Amino acid sequence: MNSENSPRKRKSISYAKWGYLFIAPFFLAFLVFSLIPLCSTIYYSFFQYFRSGLKIIGPNFVGLKNYITLFQADLPKYLGNTLLIWVIGFIPQIFFSLLLAAWFTDLRLRLRAQGFFKTVIYMPNLIMASAFAMLFFALFSDNGPVNGSLISMGLIRQPFRFLASVAGTRGLVAFMNFLMWFGNTTILLMAAIMGVDPGLYEAAEIDGASSRQMFWKITLPLIRPILAYVLITSLIGGLQMFDVPQILTNGTGSPDRSVTTMIMYLNNHMYSKNYGMAGAVSTVLFILCSVLCFLVYVNMTRDNDSGEKRKRGARH
Protein backbone atom coordinates (compact mmCIF):
# COMPACT_ATOMS: atom_id res chain seq x y z
CA MET A 1 0.00 0.00 0.00
CA ASN A 2 2.86 2.33 0.78
CA SER A 3 4.89 1.71 -2.34
CA GLU A 4 2.44 1.69 -5.17
CA ASN A 5 4.83 0.73 -7.88
CA SER A 6 6.38 -2.55 -6.93
CA PRO A 7 3.25 -4.56 -6.02
CA ARG A 8 1.53 -3.49 -9.22
CA LYS A 9 4.41 -4.84 -11.27
CA ARG A 10 4.24 -8.16 -9.51
CA LYS A 11 0.46 -8.24 -9.90
CA SER A 12 0.57 -7.71 -13.63
CA ILE A 13 2.57 -10.88 -13.93
CA SER A 14 0.63 -13.06 -11.54
CA TYR A 15 -2.88 -11.97 -12.58
CA ALA A 16 -2.44 -12.18 -16.34
CA LYS A 17 -3.83 -15.69 -16.50
CA TRP A 18 -7.15 -14.42 -15.11
CA GLY A 19 -7.38 -12.02 -18.01
CA TYR A 20 -7.03 -14.85 -20.50
CA LEU A 21 -9.43 -16.99 -18.52
CA PHE A 22 -12.11 -14.29 -18.42
CA ILE A 23 -12.00 -13.51 -22.13
CA ALA A 24 -11.74 -17.18 -23.15
CA PRO A 25 -15.50 -17.97 -23.31
CA PHE A 26 -16.10 -15.03 -25.64
CA PHE A 27 -13.38 -16.04 -28.06
CA LEU A 28 -14.31 -19.70 -27.87
CA ALA A 29 -17.94 -18.94 -28.70
CA PHE A 30 -16.81 -16.60 -31.45
CA LEU A 31 -14.57 -19.29 -32.91
CA VAL A 32 -17.24 -22.00 -32.87
CA PHE A 33 -20.30 -19.98 -33.86
CA SER A 34 -18.84 -17.30 -36.12
CA LEU A 35 -15.30 -17.86 -37.34
CA ILE A 36 -15.50 -21.52 -38.35
CA PRO A 37 -18.91 -20.99 -40.01
CA LEU A 38 -17.51 -17.96 -41.82
CA CYS A 39 -14.54 -19.94 -43.13
CA SER A 40 -16.73 -22.81 -44.29
CA THR A 41 -19.10 -20.30 -45.93
CA ILE A 42 -16.23 -18.80 -47.91
CA TYR A 43 -14.95 -22.30 -48.69
CA TYR A 44 -18.33 -23.37 -50.10
CA SER A 45 -18.38 -20.36 -52.40
CA PHE A 46 -15.71 -21.98 -54.57
CA PHE A 47 -17.71 -25.16 -55.12
CA GLN A 48 -20.56 -26.27 -57.26
CA TYR A 49 -22.80 -27.71 -54.59
CA PHE A 50 -26.55 -27.79 -54.85
CA ARG A 51 -29.60 -29.98 -54.67
CA SER A 52 -31.46 -30.83 -57.80
CA GLY A 53 -34.63 -32.69 -56.97
CA LEU A 54 -33.52 -35.38 -54.56
CA LYS A 55 -29.98 -35.53 -55.92
CA ILE A 56 -27.11 -33.61 -54.40
CA ILE A 57 -24.74 -32.27 -57.04
CA GLY A 58 -21.18 -31.71 -55.91
CA PRO A 59 -19.25 -30.52 -54.14
CA ASN A 60 -17.05 -29.94 -57.19
CA PHE A 61 -14.39 -27.27 -57.11
CA VAL A 62 -15.24 -24.60 -59.70
CA GLY A 63 -12.99 -21.72 -58.70
CA LEU A 64 -14.60 -18.33 -59.18
CA LYS A 65 -17.43 -19.58 -61.36
CA ASN A 66 -20.08 -18.90 -58.73
CA TYR A 67 -18.92 -15.30 -58.46
CA ILE A 68 -18.97 -14.84 -62.22
CA THR A 69 -22.51 -16.21 -62.39
CA LEU A 70 -23.47 -13.98 -59.50
CA PHE A 71 -22.22 -10.76 -61.05
CA GLN A 72 -23.55 -11.60 -64.49
CA ALA A 73 -26.97 -12.54 -63.23
CA ASP A 74 -28.96 -11.09 -60.38
CA LEU A 75 -26.57 -9.70 -57.81
CA PRO A 76 -26.27 -6.16 -59.22
CA LYS A 77 -30.05 -5.89 -59.30
CA TYR A 78 -30.49 -7.07 -55.71
CA LEU A 79 -27.64 -5.01 -54.36
CA GLY A 80 -29.16 -2.06 -56.21
CA ASN A 81 -32.59 -2.73 -54.68
CA THR A 82 -31.07 -2.95 -51.21
CA LEU A 83 -29.12 0.29 -51.55
CA LEU A 84 -31.98 2.16 -53.20
CA ILE A 85 -34.48 1.25 -50.49
CA TRP A 86 -31.89 2.08 -47.84
CA VAL A 87 -31.28 5.54 -49.35
CA ILE A 88 -35.00 6.31 -49.64
CA GLY A 89 -35.38 5.52 -45.95
CA PHE A 90 -32.12 7.07 -44.79
CA ILE A 91 -32.61 10.56 -46.25
CA PRO A 92 -35.75 11.39 -44.23
CA GLN A 93 -34.24 9.54 -41.27
CA ILE A 94 -31.11 11.69 -41.06
CA PHE A 95 -33.07 14.84 -41.93
CA PHE A 96 -35.65 14.47 -39.18
CA SER A 97 -33.11 13.13 -36.69
CA LEU A 98 -30.87 16.15 -37.14
CA LEU A 99 -33.84 18.48 -36.99
CA LEU A 100 -35.25 16.95 -33.82
CA ALA A 101 -31.86 16.63 -32.15
CA ALA A 102 -31.16 20.30 -32.86
CA TRP A 103 -34.57 21.31 -31.52
CA PHE A 104 -34.35 19.22 -28.38
CA THR A 105 -30.96 20.66 -27.52
CA ASP A 106 -31.76 24.26 -28.50
CA LEU A 107 -31.40 26.44 -25.44
CA ARG A 108 -33.67 29.18 -26.72
CA LEU A 109 -36.53 26.93 -27.77
CA ARG A 110 -36.61 24.96 -24.51
CA LEU A 111 -39.16 22.44 -25.74
CA ARG A 112 -41.30 20.73 -23.13
CA ALA A 113 -42.35 17.09 -22.75
CA GLN A 114 -39.07 15.95 -24.26
CA GLY A 115 -39.18 12.71 -22.31
CA PHE A 116 -42.56 11.88 -23.81
CA PHE A 117 -41.45 12.67 -27.36
CA LYS A 118 -38.25 10.65 -27.04
CA THR A 119 -40.15 7.70 -25.61
CA VAL A 120 -42.65 7.72 -28.46
CA ILE A 121 -40.22 8.17 -31.34
CA TYR A 122 -37.86 5.48 -30.05
CA MET A 123 -40.63 2.92 -29.56
CA PRO A 124 -40.86 1.59 -33.16
CA ASN A 125 -37.20 0.55 -32.91
CA LEU A 126 -38.10 -2.20 -30.45
CA ILE A 127 -40.93 -3.63 -32.49
CA MET A 128 -40.52 -7.04 -34.08
CA ALA A 129 -39.77 -6.10 -37.69
CA SER A 130 -41.55 -9.14 -39.08
CA ALA A 131 -44.70 -8.39 -37.07
CA PHE A 132 -44.52 -4.73 -38.10
CA ALA A 133 -44.30 -5.78 -41.75
CA MET A 134 -47.22 -8.15 -41.30
CA LEU A 135 -49.20 -5.28 -39.79
CA PHE A 136 -48.42 -3.08 -42.80
CA PHE A 137 -49.32 -5.89 -45.13
CA ALA A 138 -52.69 -6.28 -43.45
CA LEU A 139 -53.34 -2.52 -43.36
CA PHE A 140 -52.21 -1.76 -46.91
CA SER A 141 -53.56 -4.84 -48.69
CA ASP A 142 -56.01 -4.35 -51.54
CA ASN A 143 -59.08 -4.64 -49.36
CA GLY A 144 -57.41 -3.59 -46.12
CA PRO A 145 -58.49 -0.71 -43.91
CA VAL A 146 -56.25 1.90 -45.60
CA ASN A 147 -57.98 1.36 -48.91
CA GLY A 148 -61.33 1.02 -47.15
CA SER A 149 -60.89 4.40 -45.48
CA LEU A 150 -59.59 6.13 -48.63
CA ILE A 151 -62.60 4.88 -50.61
CA SER A 152 -65.15 5.80 -47.98
CA MET A 153 -63.64 9.29 -47.76
CA GLY A 154 -64.10 9.54 -51.50
CA LEU A 155 -60.40 10.14 -52.21
CA ILE A 156 -60.15 7.16 -54.57
CA ARG A 157 -62.71 5.01 -56.32
CA GLN A 158 -60.75 1.84 -56.89
CA PRO A 159 -58.55 0.34 -54.19
CA PHE A 160 -54.94 1.45 -54.72
CA ARG A 161 -52.84 -1.70 -54.97
CA PHE A 162 -49.81 -0.61 -52.91
CA LEU A 163 -48.15 -4.00 -53.07
CA ALA A 164 -48.58 -4.35 -56.84
CA SER A 165 -46.70 -1.13 -57.61
CA VAL A 166 -42.93 -0.90 -57.50
CA ALA A 167 -42.92 2.57 -55.96
CA GLY A 168 -45.63 1.60 -53.47
CA THR A 169 -43.83 -1.49 -52.19
CA ARG A 170 -40.36 0.07 -52.09
CA GLY A 171 -41.87 3.15 -50.49
CA LEU A 172 -43.57 1.11 -47.78
CA VAL A 173 -40.36 -0.78 -46.95
CA ALA A 174 -38.37 2.46 -46.83
CA PHE A 175 -41.08 4.14 -44.76
CA MET A 176 -41.01 1.32 -42.22
CA ASN A 177 -37.22 1.52 -42.01
CA PHE A 178 -37.49 5.26 -41.49
CA LEU A 179 -40.11 4.87 -38.78
CA MET A 180 -38.10 2.19 -36.98
CA TRP A 181 -34.80 4.06 -36.98
CA PHE A 182 -35.26 7.84 -36.83
CA GLY A 183 -35.88 7.81 -33.06
CA ASN A 184 -32.73 5.86 -32.41
CA THR A 185 -30.69 8.22 -34.59
CA THR A 186 -32.25 11.25 -32.92
CA ILE A 187 -31.14 10.05 -29.49
CA LEU A 188 -27.60 9.35 -30.73
CA LEU A 189 -27.28 12.76 -32.35
CA MET A 190 -28.69 14.46 -29.26
CA ALA A 191 -26.06 12.82 -27.11
CA ALA A 192 -23.44 13.99 -29.59
CA ILE A 193 -24.72 17.58 -29.61
CA MET A 194 -24.84 17.69 -25.83
CA GLY A 195 -21.19 16.64 -25.84
CA VAL A 196 -20.22 19.83 -27.67
CA ASP A 197 -18.55 22.39 -25.42
CA PRO A 198 -21.36 24.73 -24.25
CA GLY A 199 -18.88 27.61 -24.13
CA LEU A 200 -18.85 27.67 -27.94
CA TYR A 201 -22.58 28.36 -28.04
CA GLU A 202 -22.32 30.99 -25.33
CA ALA A 203 -19.58 32.78 -27.26
CA ALA A 204 -21.61 32.59 -30.46
CA GLU A 205 -24.66 33.93 -28.69
CA ILE A 206 -22.70 36.92 -27.43
CA ASP A 207 -21.54 37.55 -30.98
CA GLY A 208 -25.20 37.61 -32.03
CA ALA A 209 -25.31 34.35 -34.00
CA SER A 210 -28.71 32.93 -34.83
CA SER A 211 -29.79 29.37 -33.98
CA ARG A 212 -29.42 28.43 -37.61
CA GLN A 213 -25.90 29.81 -37.84
CA MET A 214 -24.90 28.00 -34.66
CA PHE A 215 -26.26 24.74 -36.04
CA TRP A 216 -24.38 24.99 -39.35
CA LYS A 217 -21.16 26.53 -38.05
CA ILE A 218 -20.72 24.84 -34.68
CA THR A 219 -22.92 21.79 -34.21
CA LEU A 220 -22.63 20.16 -37.60
CA PRO A 221 -18.82 20.31 -37.96
CA LEU A 222 -18.28 19.11 -34.39
CA ILE A 223 -20.59 16.10 -34.56
CA ARG A 224 -19.17 14.93 -37.86
CA PRO A 225 -17.52 11.80 -36.40
CA ILE A 226 -20.86 10.68 -35.00
CA LEU A 227 -22.65 11.52 -38.23
CA ALA A 228 -20.13 9.31 -40.02
CA TYR A 229 -20.74 6.59 -37.44
CA VAL A 230 -24.51 6.84 -37.96
CA LEU A 231 -24.09 6.74 -41.74
CA ILE A 232 -21.83 3.68 -41.76
CA THR A 233 -23.72 1.66 -39.17
CA SER A 234 -26.99 2.49 -40.90
CA LEU A 235 -25.52 1.28 -44.18
CA ILE A 236 -24.44 -1.98 -42.52
CA GLY A 237 -27.97 -2.29 -41.16
CA GLY A 238 -29.35 -1.52 -44.60
CA LEU A 239 -27.31 -4.32 -46.16
CA GLN A 240 -28.93 -6.69 -43.64
CA MET A 241 -32.43 -5.63 -44.67
CA PHE A 242 -34.51 -8.79 -44.64
CA ASP A 243 -37.44 -9.15 -42.24
CA VAL A 244 -39.57 -6.31 -43.56
CA PRO A 245 -39.40 -6.99 -47.34
CA GLN A 246 -39.47 -10.76 -46.75
CA ILE A 247 -42.73 -10.68 -44.79
CA LEU A 248 -44.30 -7.85 -46.77
CA THR A 249 -43.87 -9.70 -50.07
CA ASN A 250 -43.92 -13.24 -48.68
CA GLY A 251 -40.36 -13.77 -49.88
CA THR A 252 -41.12 -13.08 -53.53
CA GLY A 253 -39.79 -9.53 -53.65
CA SER A 254 -42.72 -8.74 -55.93
CA PRO A 255 -43.59 -6.83 -58.00
CA ASP A 256 -41.00 -8.19 -60.40
CA ARG A 257 -38.36 -8.80 -57.67
CA SER A 258 -38.05 -5.05 -57.21
CA VAL A 259 -37.74 -5.30 -53.43
CA THR A 260 -35.63 -8.46 -53.26
CA THR A 261 -32.68 -7.56 -51.06
CA MET A 262 -29.26 -9.19 -50.75
CA ILE A 263 -30.23 -11.19 -47.69
CA MET A 264 -33.52 -12.29 -49.27
CA TYR A 265 -31.45 -13.54 -52.19
CA LEU A 266 -29.15 -15.37 -49.77
CA ASN A 267 -32.18 -16.79 -48.00
CA ASN A 268 -33.61 -18.10 -51.27
CA HIS A 269 -30.36 -19.88 -52.11
CA MET A 270 -30.13 -21.39 -48.65
CA TYR A 271 -33.73 -22.47 -48.77
CA SER A 272 -33.23 -24.25 -52.09
CA LYS A 273 -29.96 -25.66 -50.71
CA ASN A 274 -27.70 -24.12 -53.32
CA TYR A 275 -24.70 -23.89 -51.01
CA GLY A 276 -22.21 -22.76 -53.65
CA MET A 277 -24.20 -19.71 -54.65
CA ALA A 278 -25.26 -18.96 -51.07
CA GLY A 279 -21.59 -19.03 -50.10
CA ALA A 280 -20.70 -16.62 -52.89
CA VAL A 281 -23.46 -14.16 -51.89
CA SER A 282 -22.33 -14.36 -48.26
CA THR A 283 -18.71 -13.75 -49.23
CA VAL A 284 -19.60 -10.67 -51.26
CA LEU A 285 -21.58 -9.38 -48.27
CA PHE A 286 -18.69 -10.19 -45.97
CA ILE A 287 -16.27 -8.18 -48.09
CA LEU A 288 -18.64 -5.19 -48.22
CA CYS A 289 -19.23 -5.32 -44.47
CA SER A 290 -15.52 -5.74 -43.72
CA VAL A 291 -14.77 -2.46 -45.43
CA LEU A 292 -17.57 -0.77 -43.48
CA CYS A 293 -16.50 -2.36 -40.18
CA PHE A 294 -12.98 -1.15 -40.75
CA LEU A 295 -14.32 2.38 -41.28
CA VAL A 296 -16.28 2.14 -38.02
CA TYR A 297 -13.12 0.98 -36.26
CA VAL A 298 -11.04 3.83 -37.65
CA ASN A 299 -13.77 6.29 -36.75
CA MET A 300 -14.00 5.05 -33.16
CA THR A 301 -10.31 4.76 -32.39
CA ARG A 302 -9.34 8.04 -34.01
CA ASP A 303 -12.14 9.79 -32.20
CA ASN A 304 -11.04 8.35 -28.88
CA ASP A 305 -7.52 9.64 -29.28
CA SER A 306 -8.34 13.21 -30.13
CA GLY A 307 -11.65 14.06 -28.54
CA GLU A 308 -11.70 11.90 -25.47
CA LYS A 309 -10.91 14.50 -22.89
CA ARG A 310 -13.33 17.05 -24.20
CA LYS A 311 -16.21 14.61 -24.35
CA ARG A 312 -15.60 13.06 -20.97
CA GLY A 313 -15.61 16.45 -19.39
CA ALA A 314 -18.74 17.54 -21.14
CA ARG A 315 -20.81 14.48 -20.46
CA HIS A 316 -21.17 15.04 -16.77
Added chain:
Amino acid sequence: MNRPKNEKTKLTAARAGCYLVLGILCFLCLFFFYMLLINASRNTFQIQQGFSFLPGKSFLTNLQNLLANGNIPVLSGIFNSFFVSALTAALATYFSALTAFGIYAYDFKLKKAAFAFILLIMMMPTQVSALGFVNEMDALGLKNSLIPLFLPSIASPIVFFFMKQYLDSSMPMEIIEAARIDGSNEFYTFNHIVLPVMKPALAVQAIFTFVSAWNNFFVPALLLDSADKKTLPILIAQLRSADFLKFDMGQVYMMITIAIIPVIAVYLFLSKYIVRGVALGSVKG
Protein backbone atom coordinates in the same frame (compact mmCIF):
# COMPACT_ATOMS: atom_id res chain seq x y z
CA MET B 1 -39.52 48.18 -27.01
CA ASN B 2 -40.70 46.76 -30.22
CA ARG B 3 -37.76 44.46 -30.69
CA PRO B 4 -38.04 42.10 -27.70
CA LYS B 5 -41.73 41.66 -28.39
CA ASN B 6 -41.00 40.80 -32.00
CA GLU B 7 -38.37 38.33 -30.85
CA LYS B 8 -40.84 36.74 -28.48
CA THR B 9 -43.54 36.19 -31.09
CA LYS B 10 -40.92 34.74 -33.38
CA LEU B 11 -39.87 32.28 -30.72
CA THR B 12 -43.45 31.29 -30.02
CA ALA B 13 -44.03 30.70 -33.71
CA ALA B 14 -40.88 28.59 -33.96
CA ARG B 15 -41.97 26.58 -30.95
CA ALA B 16 -45.41 26.00 -32.43
CA GLY B 17 -43.78 24.75 -35.63
CA CYS B 18 -41.59 22.35 -33.65
CA TYR B 19 -44.55 20.95 -31.75
CA LEU B 20 -46.48 20.53 -34.98
CA VAL B 21 -43.71 18.47 -36.62
CA LEU B 22 -43.18 16.49 -33.42
CA GLY B 23 -46.90 15.89 -33.19
CA ILE B 24 -47.06 14.54 -36.72
CA LEU B 25 -44.09 12.23 -36.15
CA CYS B 26 -45.54 10.95 -32.88
CA PHE B 27 -48.86 10.39 -34.59
CA LEU B 28 -47.10 8.28 -37.23
CA CYS B 29 -45.32 6.28 -34.52
CA LEU B 30 -48.47 5.62 -32.52
CA PHE B 31 -51.16 5.41 -35.19
CA PHE B 32 -50.22 1.98 -36.57
CA PHE B 33 -50.00 0.40 -33.13
CA TYR B 34 -53.26 1.93 -32.04
CA MET B 35 -54.89 0.54 -35.19
CA LEU B 36 -53.35 -2.82 -34.41
CA LEU B 37 -54.99 -2.88 -30.99
CA ILE B 38 -58.32 -1.65 -32.35
CA ASN B 39 -58.36 -4.19 -35.15
CA ALA B 40 -57.42 -7.00 -32.77
CA SER B 41 -60.71 -6.28 -31.06
CA ARG B 42 -62.87 -6.29 -34.20
CA ASN B 43 -64.13 -9.03 -36.46
CA THR B 44 -63.15 -9.50 -40.11
CA PHE B 45 -66.15 -7.70 -41.48
CA GLN B 46 -65.62 -4.59 -39.33
CA ILE B 47 -61.91 -4.58 -40.17
CA GLN B 48 -62.53 -4.49 -43.90
CA GLN B 49 -64.76 -1.47 -43.58
CA GLY B 50 -61.79 0.70 -42.74
CA PHE B 51 -60.25 2.45 -39.77
CA SER B 52 -62.10 3.14 -36.62
CA PHE B 53 -60.85 4.84 -33.50
CA LEU B 54 -63.22 2.88 -31.28
CA PRO B 55 -62.52 -0.72 -30.29
CA GLY B 56 -64.89 -3.53 -31.20
CA LYS B 57 -66.15 -6.31 -28.99
CA SER B 58 -64.34 -9.29 -30.48
CA PHE B 59 -61.06 -9.13 -28.57
CA LEU B 60 -61.68 -12.29 -26.56
CA THR B 61 -63.28 -14.09 -29.49
CA ASN B 62 -60.21 -13.38 -31.62
CA LEU B 63 -57.92 -14.55 -28.85
CA GLN B 64 -59.90 -17.76 -28.37
CA ASN B 65 -60.00 -18.43 -32.11
CA LEU B 66 -56.27 -17.90 -32.40
CA LEU B 67 -55.46 -20.18 -29.47
CA ALA B 68 -57.77 -22.84 -30.87
CA ASN B 69 -56.18 -22.60 -34.32
CA GLY B 70 -54.28 -25.84 -34.79
CA ASN B 71 -52.11 -24.52 -37.64
CA ILE B 72 -50.44 -21.87 -35.50
CA PRO B 73 -48.99 -23.12 -32.21
CA VAL B 74 -49.13 -19.77 -30.45
CA LEU B 75 -48.59 -20.92 -26.88
CA SER B 76 -45.50 -22.96 -27.64
CA GLY B 77 -44.35 -20.07 -29.83
CA ILE B 78 -44.59 -17.66 -26.92
CA PHE B 79 -42.81 -20.13 -24.67
CA ASN B 80 -40.00 -20.79 -27.19
CA SER B 81 -39.51 -17.10 -27.87
CA PHE B 82 -39.44 -16.32 -24.17
CA PHE B 83 -37.07 -19.18 -23.37
CA VAL B 84 -34.59 -18.25 -26.11
CA SER B 85 -34.75 -14.52 -25.35
CA ALA B 86 -34.30 -14.92 -21.59
CA LEU B 87 -31.30 -17.22 -22.00
CA THR B 88 -29.82 -14.94 -24.66
CA ALA B 89 -30.13 -11.97 -22.33
CA ALA B 90 -28.57 -13.87 -19.42
CA LEU B 91 -25.65 -15.29 -21.42
CA ALA B 92 -24.94 -12.12 -23.39
CA THR B 93 -24.87 -9.84 -20.35
CA TYR B 94 -22.94 -12.19 -18.05
CA PHE B 95 -20.24 -13.18 -20.51
CA SER B 96 -19.90 -9.72 -21.99
CA ALA B 97 -19.37 -8.33 -18.50
CA LEU B 98 -16.85 -11.09 -17.83
CA THR B 99 -14.96 -10.38 -21.05
CA ALA B 100 -15.06 -6.64 -20.47
CA PHE B 101 -13.76 -7.08 -16.94
CA GLY B 102 -11.00 -9.37 -18.19
CA ILE B 103 -9.81 -6.67 -20.54
CA TYR B 104 -10.41 -3.83 -18.11
CA ALA B 105 -8.76 -5.21 -15.01
CA TYR B 106 -5.80 -7.28 -16.14
CA ASP B 107 -2.63 -6.67 -18.05
CA PHE B 108 -1.69 -9.37 -20.48
CA LYS B 109 0.13 -9.59 -23.75
CA LEU B 110 -2.87 -10.01 -26.05
CA LYS B 111 -5.06 -7.49 -24.26
CA LYS B 112 -4.75 -4.71 -26.84
CA ALA B 113 -5.07 -7.12 -29.74
CA ALA B 114 -8.15 -8.75 -28.23
CA PHE B 115 -9.83 -5.40 -27.68
CA ALA B 116 -9.01 -4.17 -31.20
CA PHE B 117 -10.27 -7.43 -32.64
CA ILE B 118 -13.64 -7.16 -30.88
CA LEU B 119 -14.01 -3.56 -32.06
CA LEU B 120 -13.26 -4.65 -35.61
CA ILE B 121 -15.89 -7.39 -35.68
CA MET B 122 -18.39 -5.37 -33.67
CA MET B 123 -20.64 -4.39 -36.55
CA MET B 124 -20.23 -7.56 -38.62
CA PRO B 125 -23.68 -8.99 -39.36
CA THR B 126 -24.27 -12.62 -38.38
CA GLN B 127 -25.87 -13.21 -41.76
CA VAL B 128 -22.50 -13.41 -43.52
CA SER B 129 -21.70 -16.68 -41.77
CA ALA B 130 -25.26 -18.02 -41.62
CA LEU B 131 -24.65 -20.68 -44.28
CA GLY B 132 -21.70 -22.22 -42.45
CA PHE B 133 -23.53 -21.81 -39.13
CA VAL B 134 -26.63 -23.69 -40.26
CA ASN B 135 -24.54 -26.49 -41.78
CA GLU B 136 -22.39 -26.75 -38.68
CA MET B 137 -25.45 -26.98 -36.44
CA ASP B 138 -26.88 -29.60 -38.78
CA ALA B 139 -23.67 -31.62 -38.48
CA LEU B 140 -23.80 -31.34 -34.69
CA GLY B 141 -27.39 -32.58 -34.65
CA LEU B 142 -28.69 -29.22 -33.41
CA LYS B 143 -30.64 -28.27 -36.52
CA ASN B 144 -34.07 -28.41 -34.95
CA SER B 145 -33.05 -27.25 -31.50
CA LEU B 146 -33.26 -23.98 -29.61
CA ILE B 147 -29.67 -24.24 -28.35
CA PRO B 148 -28.00 -22.61 -31.39
CA LEU B 149 -30.32 -19.64 -30.93
CA PHE B 150 -28.97 -18.59 -27.54
CA LEU B 151 -25.54 -20.16 -27.07
CA PRO B 152 -23.72 -17.93 -29.62
CA SER B 153 -24.73 -14.86 -27.61
CA ILE B 154 -21.79 -15.62 -25.28
CA ALA B 155 -19.85 -13.65 -27.89
CA SER B 156 -21.80 -10.38 -28.19
CA PRO B 157 -19.34 -7.67 -29.22
CA ILE B 158 -21.75 -4.74 -28.91
CA VAL B 159 -22.81 -5.72 -25.40
CA PHE B 160 -19.15 -6.19 -24.53
CA PHE B 161 -18.37 -2.69 -25.75
CA PHE B 162 -21.11 -1.18 -23.63
CA MET B 163 -19.88 -3.07 -20.55
CA LYS B 164 -16.31 -1.96 -21.19
CA GLN B 165 -17.46 1.67 -21.40
CA TYR B 166 -19.34 1.27 -18.17
CA LEU B 167 -16.35 -0.25 -16.37
CA ASP B 168 -14.09 2.54 -17.65
CA SER B 169 -16.40 5.15 -16.19
CA SER B 170 -17.51 3.60 -12.91
CA MET B 171 -15.34 0.73 -11.67
CA PRO B 172 -12.51 1.87 -9.41
CA MET B 173 -9.61 -0.62 -9.40
CA GLU B 174 -9.12 0.13 -5.70
CA ILE B 175 -12.17 -1.95 -4.81
CA ILE B 176 -10.75 -4.95 -6.63
CA GLU B 177 -7.39 -4.51 -4.99
CA ALA B 178 -9.06 -4.29 -1.60
CA ALA B 179 -10.86 -7.57 -2.31
CA ARG B 180 -7.53 -9.16 -3.21
CA ILE B 181 -6.05 -8.08 0.07
CA ASP B 182 -9.02 -9.67 1.79
CA GLY B 183 -8.07 -12.89 0.05
CA SER B 184 -10.92 -12.99 -2.46
CA ASN B 185 -10.22 -15.08 -5.52
CA GLU B 186 -10.58 -13.18 -8.83
CA PHE B 187 -13.62 -15.11 -10.02
CA TYR B 188 -15.35 -14.59 -6.69
CA THR B 189 -14.48 -10.89 -6.87
CA PHE B 190 -16.09 -10.65 -10.29
CA ASN B 191 -19.30 -12.37 -9.24
CA HIS B 192 -19.76 -10.71 -5.87
CA ILE B 193 -18.19 -7.29 -6.22
CA VAL B 194 -17.95 -6.33 -9.88
CA LEU B 195 -21.35 -7.61 -11.04
CA PRO B 196 -23.29 -5.68 -8.39
CA VAL B 197 -21.48 -2.48 -9.41
CA MET B 198 -22.44 -3.17 -13.02
CA LYS B 199 -26.13 -3.75 -12.27
CA PRO B 200 -27.44 -0.71 -14.18
CA ALA B 201 -25.45 -1.65 -17.29
CA LEU B 202 -26.51 -5.29 -16.99
CA ALA B 203 -30.17 -4.32 -16.74
CA VAL B 204 -30.12 -2.06 -19.79
CA GLN B 205 -28.24 -4.57 -21.91
CA ALA B 206 -30.45 -7.42 -20.73
CA ILE B 207 -33.44 -5.54 -22.11
CA PHE B 208 -31.77 -4.84 -25.45
CA THR B 209 -30.52 -8.39 -25.95
CA PHE B 210 -33.87 -9.83 -24.87
CA VAL B 211 -35.72 -7.67 -27.38
CA SER B 212 -33.36 -8.41 -30.26
CA ALA B 213 -33.59 -12.15 -29.58
CA TRP B 214 -37.38 -11.89 -29.31
CA ASN B 215 -37.49 -10.18 -32.71
CA ASN B 216 -34.87 -12.37 -34.39
CA PHE B 217 -36.15 -13.96 -37.57
CA PHE B 218 -33.46 -14.83 -40.14
CA VAL B 219 -31.41 -17.56 -38.47
CA PRO B 220 -34.27 -19.17 -36.46
CA ALA B 221 -36.29 -19.49 -39.67
CA LEU B 222 -33.40 -21.39 -41.26
CA LEU B 223 -32.87 -23.69 -38.29
CA LEU B 224 -36.29 -24.60 -36.94
CA ASP B 225 -38.57 -26.98 -38.81
CA SER B 226 -40.92 -28.68 -36.40
CA ALA B 227 -44.05 -26.86 -35.28
CA ASP B 228 -43.40 -27.19 -31.55
CA LYS B 229 -39.98 -25.50 -31.81
CA LYS B 230 -41.00 -22.43 -33.79
CA THR B 231 -40.62 -18.95 -32.34
CA LEU B 232 -43.09 -16.09 -32.82
CA PRO B 233 -41.45 -14.39 -35.84
CA ILE B 234 -41.57 -17.71 -37.73
CA LEU B 235 -45.25 -18.08 -36.89
CA ILE B 236 -45.84 -14.57 -38.25
CA ALA B 237 -44.10 -15.56 -41.48
CA GLN B 238 -46.23 -18.68 -41.59
CA LEU B 239 -49.33 -16.53 -41.18
CA ARG B 240 -48.18 -14.40 -44.09
CA SER B 241 -47.70 -17.36 -46.41
CA ALA B 242 -51.01 -18.92 -45.41
CA ASP B 243 -53.83 -18.35 -47.85
CA PHE B 244 -54.41 -14.89 -46.59
CA LEU B 245 -57.80 -13.87 -47.82
CA LYS B 246 -59.57 -16.89 -46.43
CA PHE B 247 -58.06 -16.16 -43.10
CA ASP B 248 -59.85 -14.60 -40.19
CA MET B 249 -58.35 -11.08 -40.08
CA GLY B 250 -59.14 -10.72 -36.39
CA GLN B 251 -56.78 -13.60 -35.67
CA VAL B 252 -54.03 -12.04 -37.81
CA TYR B 253 -54.14 -8.81 -35.80
CA MET B 254 -54.32 -10.76 -32.56
CA MET B 255 -51.20 -12.71 -33.51
CA ILE B 256 -49.30 -9.49 -34.31
CA THR B 257 -50.52 -8.04 -31.01
CA ILE B 258 -49.15 -11.00 -29.09
CA ALA B 259 -45.77 -10.61 -30.82
CA ILE B 260 -45.49 -6.86 -30.28
CA ILE B 261 -47.35 -5.85 -27.13
CA PRO B 262 -45.19 -7.53 -24.44
CA VAL B 263 -42.18 -5.57 -25.66
CA ILE B 264 -44.11 -2.30 -25.75
CA ALA B 265 -45.54 -2.92 -22.29
CA VAL B 266 -42.09 -3.47 -20.79
CA TYR B 267 -40.77 -0.50 -22.73
CA LEU B 268 -43.38 1.88 -21.38
CA PHE B 269 -42.36 1.01 -17.82
CA LEU B 270 -38.62 1.29 -18.42
CA SER B 271 -38.44 3.81 -21.25
CA LYS B 272 -36.40 6.30 -19.24
CA TYR B 273 -33.58 3.82 -18.68
CA ILE B 274 -33.78 2.41 -22.18
CA VAL B 275 -33.56 5.81 -23.87
CA ARG B 276 -30.64 6.70 -21.64
CA GLY B 277 -29.02 3.37 -22.51
CA VAL B 278 -29.28 4.12 -26.22
CA ALA B 279 -27.55 7.43 -25.73
CA LEU B 280 -24.75 5.95 -23.63
CA GLY B 281 -24.23 2.76 -25.55
CA SER B 282 -23.29 4.02 -28.92
CA VAL B 283 -21.58 7.28 -28.25
CA LYS B 284 -17.93 6.78 -27.93
CA GLY B 285 -15.61 8.36 -25.44
